[in-house]
Amino acid sequence: MAMGLFRVCLVVVTAIVNHPLLFPRENATVPENEEEIIRKMQEHQEKLRLEHLRLEEEVSRLVAEKEALQQAEEEGQQQPEAHTAWDLWSTLCMILFLIIEIWRQDHQDGPFPECLGGDEDELSGLGGTPLRGLPLPKKATLDHFYEHCIRSATGDATRTREFVEGFVDDLLEALRSVCNRDTDMETEDFIGVGSMYENWHVERPLLCHLFVPFIPPEPYSFHPELWCSKLSMPLNYQGYGQIKVTPAGGDPLGCICGKTKLGEDMLCLLHGKSGGGQPGAGGRDEMEDLLCSKESSYLDAMQVMKWFQVALTKAWHRIAHKYEFDLAFGQLDTPGSLRIKFRSGKFMPFIVTPVIQCKDSDLYFVPQLPKEPCRGTPASSTDWLLSFAVYELQFLRMTAKALPEGACHLSCLQIASFLLSKQSRLTGPSGLSNYHLKTALLHLLLSRRAADWRANQLDVRLQELFCFLERSLLEKKLLHFFVGNRKVPEALGLPEVVRRAEPINLFRPFVLQRTLYHSTVNSFYEMLKNAPTLISEYSLHVPSDRASPPPKAIAL
Template identity: 85%
Template structure:
C-alpha cells in the first residue's frame, strides 16, 4: 500500500514539474497552432486519469487483501480455540468412561461368559416404533374374549381353593400328630400365594400354591442372613440368602433330643440317623448331623426338601382311607408339588412349599420354586430364595381399594399371561415369565393415577403394559418392585434394609446370556404379532387344546 501511494505522489509531482505553464523551458518553442496545444493537453489529462484509476484499483486490491488476511487470522484463532475446547471435552469424557469401566469391573464377579448383548441387526424391532405398530382388537372384541376365554375358565376358582385348603388342613394336622413337640420342627398354618390368591389365574388346570412355614423347637431358631445386609455377594446370588441354625439365647448350638427319650420309631428332624451315637459317646452334636450343609453351618435346602417330602408321604398314609382319590408327587424336583387324582381321570395340582419366615416380616425364604423369579439359579444348596409373594398379594389388595369399581388391572395381566402361555406352547418357553408380567404391572399401578384403570380403558392399559415390557426387554433392565423401591407405600411395612438396598434387576440373565436374550426378544415380538389373530380366534371359539394334558406323576 505504501508503494502505491508513493507512485501516485511521483506521478503528480512529475506532472506539475513538467507542466509548461508553471515551469516553462527556455528553449521550448510555443506551437503556432493553439488547437494542437489543447489537444495534447487533453491527451495528457486522459493519461493522468487512467493512471489515477489504475492506482486506485491497486490501492483497493491491497486493502482487500489485508482485510482477507485479517479474517483468515481470526478464523484460525477461533478454530484453534474450538480445537482446544474439544480436546478438553474429549479428555474429560475419556476420564469419565474409565471411571465407569473401573466401577463396572469392581461390581462384577469376573469376565462374562458371553457377550453383553446382541447386535442391533439381530434384534427384531430395535429402533422401530413401540410394539412395531401393534394394533390390538377393539374393546368389544377384548371384552368378549375376556368373558369367553378367561372369566369362564376361572369361574370355579373359589370352589377349587376351598377344596384344596380343606384337604391341606387335614394333611398338615396329620403331619403334626406324627412329630415330637420337644425335638421336631413344627409346621404352622399354610399361606395362600400366587395367581390363584391374587385372582388372575389363567391356565387350566387351576393351581393352588401354598406356603407352609416351619420353625425349630425352643430354644432354637433360624438366623437368616440377607444378601443386602452389610455383606458383599456376587450379582448372580442377589436375592438369595443363607440361614443359620442357632440357639435363641446365643449359646453354642446344642440339641435337646439327647435330654429327651424318643420312641423307637421317632427321629429328631434336626439330626441324621447317627445322632444317638454322638450323645452316647459323649462327643456332643456335630454340624453335619443337622439339616444343614456338611461343609458350612447353614441350613441345607436339599435336606429340607427330602425331609418335607418324607413327612408328607407319612402324613398321607395316615389319612388316605378317608378320601376317594389318590395323591402323587407332581414334580420330583419341587418339594410339596402334589397332584390329586380322582377316579374319573381328572386331576387337581397343588404345591406345598416349605418356607422359613424372615424375622417378624411377611418375607419368606423358600427352598425351591418351579421357576426362579430372579432369573438365576442357586449356586449352592444352602442358598434360599427370598420370596415377596405375601407382600405382592397384600399390595394388590390394597391398591384395589383405591381403583375404580371393575378396574382393568388384573384383566390386563390375565390377557398378557394368556398370550405368553400360548406363545410358549408354540415356540417353547423363553426367558420371560408371568412373574415378569406381574412385576411390570405393579410398576404401572404405582405410577398411574387410579382413574386411569377404568374398565373402559382395558385396551389402552394392555398396550401400555406390553409397551413397558418391550422397553424393559430392549434395555435388559426390569427392577424388582420391592427391592430398592422408595415409592412403595409405608403401610406395606417392608423392612427398611430392603428399601435401602440397590435395585435388583430381574433381567440380569439377559445381560450375561446372549442366546437366551435373542430368543426371548424374538419370542416376544412373535407373541405381539400373533396377539390380534389369537384374541380374535379365541373370542369366537375355544380350541380343544385350551386345557393342557396332565403330566406324569409318582404315586405316594
C-alpha cells in the same frame, strides 16, 4: 431545545462510560472501535436529513444529532441488557438441566416409556419389530375375548381354592400328629399366595400355591441373614439369604437330641439318625440325613425338601382312608408339588411349599427357585430365595380399594399371561415369565392414577404394559418392584433394610446370556404378532387344550 440536547448527551456519555465492553474496569484507554461507532452515527445523521427535506437545514441537523444520540444511548443500554439476559438465560438453562437430571434419576425406572419407534437398527439384528407396528385388537374384541374366554375359564376358582384349602388343612394336621414336637420341626397354618389368590390365574388346570411356615423345636431358633445385610455380595446372590440354626443362649453343645430318645422315624433338626455331636463332627456316616449343611450350622434346602416330602407321605397314609382319591407327588424337584387324582381320571394339582419367615415381616424364604431362566439358580443349597409373594398380594388388595369399580388392571395381566402361555406352547419357553408380567404391572399401578384403570381403558393399558416390557427388554433392565423401591407405600410394612437395598435387575441374566436374550426378544415380538389372530380364534371357539395331560407322578 439546548437543555434537551444536553440531557441526551449526558445520557449517552453515561451509558458509554459505564458500558463494560467499551470501557473495561481494568483498562481506562479509549476502545479501538470508537471511530467505527462515530462513522455509523454520521451515516445515520445523513439518512435523517434526507428524510426531512422540508425542514430547515439547522433543524434537520439538530434533529439528526438528537436521534443519533438517542440511538447511541439505546445501543449502549441494549448491550449490557443483552449481556445480562444472556447470563440469566445461561443460569436458567443450567437450573433446567439440573432439574431434568434430578427428575431422570428419580424416574429412570418409571413405567411410562413410549413405544419404541427409532430403534429399528437394533431390533433388526434381533429379528424384532417396533411395537408401534404391531397393533393389538380393538377394545370391543378384547372385551369379548375376556368375557367369553378368560372370565368363564376362571369361574370355578373359588370352589377349587376351598377344596384344596380344606384338604391341606387336614393333611397338615395329620403331619403334626406324626411329628414329635420335642425333636422335629413344627408347621404353622398355611398362607395362600400366587395368581389364584390374586385373582388373575388363567391357565388350566387351576393351580393353588400355599406357603407352610415351619419353625425348629425348642430350644433352637432360625436366624435369617439377608444378602443386603452383608458388606460385599456377588450380583447373582441378590435376593437370596441363608438361615442359621442356633440354640437358645448360644450353647452349641445343647442339642436336645442328646437328652431325648428319638423314635425310629424321627430326625433331629441338626443331626441325622445317629444323633449327638454337631454338624461336621466325626463318627457320622449318614451326612445326607442332616437338615443343616455339612460342617456348618446353615439350613440346607435339599435336606428340608427331603424331610418335608417324607413327612407329607406319612401324613397322607394316616388320613388316606377318609378320601376317595389318590395323592401323588407332581414334580420331584419341587417340594410339596402334589396332585390329586380322582377315580374319574381327572386330577387337581397344587403346591405346598415349606417356608421360613424372615423375622417379624411377611417375607419368606423358599427352599427352591422357580424354574425361570432369567432368575438363575443358587450356587449352594444353603442359599434360600427371598419371596415377596405375600407383599405382592397385599399390595394388589390395597391398590384395588382405590381403583374404580371393575378396574382393568387384572384383566390386562390375565390377557398378557394368556398370550405368553400360548406363545410358549408354540415356540417353547423363553426368558419372559408371568412374574415379569406382574412386576411390570405393579410398576404401572404405583405410578398411574386410579382413574386410568377404568374398564373402558383396557386396550390402552394393555398396550402400555407391552410398551413397558419392550423398553425393559431392549434396555435389559427390569427392576424388582420391592427391593430398593422407596416409592412403595410405607403402610405395606416392608422392612426398611429391603427398601434401602440396591435395586435388583430381574433381566440381568440377559446381559450374560445373549442366546437367551435374542430368543426372548424374538418370542416377545412373535407373541405380539400372533395376538390379534389368537384372540379372535379363542373368542369364537373354546380351546380344547385347556386340560393338559397329567405329568408323571410318584404315588405316595
